[in-house]
Amino acid sequence: MKALILSLSLLLLTSACGWHLRGSLNPPLDIERIYxxxxxxxxxxxxELERSLASQDIAIVARNENPEYILALGDETTRRRTVGIGADTLASAYSLTLMVxxxxxxxxxxxxxxxxxxxxTRTYDATDSTGLEREEEILKGEMRIELVQQMMRRAYILLQDNNGADGETTQ
Structure with a gap:
C-alpha cells in the first residue's frame, strides 16, 4: 500500500511541475496541409521533417494543392571544428554544428x-578512432531531430500569434 501511495505521489509531482518526455513538443499545430x-x-x-509533420497529421502537399502555410527551407549547413588536441597532437574532440x-x-x-x-551544436570525443564516422552520423541524426523540433516549436508560436491577430480563437 505504501508503494502505491509513493508511486502515485511521484506521478502527481512530475505531472504538476511541467515535466515532459524528452523530445515532446507543444500541442499539435492547427493545420492540415503545408507546402x-x-x-x-x-x-x-x-x-525527419516529414516524420514530424506526419505524427501531427499534417500533410506535405504541392504548391498547387492549396496549402494553408508554406515552409521555406534553406540548405542544411554543417560545421565541424577541432576543440581538443591530445598529447600526440591529434584531434581528441570535435564540435559539430548543424543549422538551417x-x-x-x-x-x-x-x-x-x-x-x-x-x-x-554538440561535441564528441575523437580519441577512439574506431567507429568515429558512424558516431558522427548518429550524432547528426539526433541533431536533425532537434532542428526539426526547434522549427516546429517556432511554427507553433507563430501560428498561434497569427491566429490571434486574425481574430480567430486559438485552442
Missing amino acids: VASTEEHTELLR RYQILTADNIPLGEQEQARV
Whole structure:
C-alpha cells in the first residue's frame, strides 16, 4: 500500500511541475496541409521533417494543392571544428554544428515573421578512432531531430500569434 501511495505521489509531482518526455513538443499545430519549399530534395532533414509533420497529421502537399502555410527551407549547413588536441597532437574532440535557415509564410506568401535559423551544436570525443564516422552520423541524426523540433516549436508560436491577430480563437 505504501508503494502505491509513493508511486502515485511521484506521478502527481512530475505531472504538476511541467515535466515532459524528452523530445515532446507543444500541442499539435492547427493545420492540415503545408507546402515545403526547399532547394534540396530527399535529404535526411526533409525526411525527419516529414516524420514530424506526419505524427501531427499534417500533410506535405504541392504548391498547387492549396496549402494553408508554406515552409521555406534553406540548405542544411554543417560545421565541424577541432576543440581538443591530445598529447600526440591529434584531434581528441570535435564540435559539430548543424543549422538551417527557414521562414514560415501564409499561402499568399506573406511572412509570419523574420527568417529564422535553427542551430544545434554538440561535441564528441575523437580519441577512439574506431567507429568515429558512424558516431558522427548518429550524432547528426539526433541533431536533425532537434532542428526539426526547434522549427516546429517556432511554427507553433507563430501560428498561434497569427491566429490571434486574425481574430480567430486559438485552442
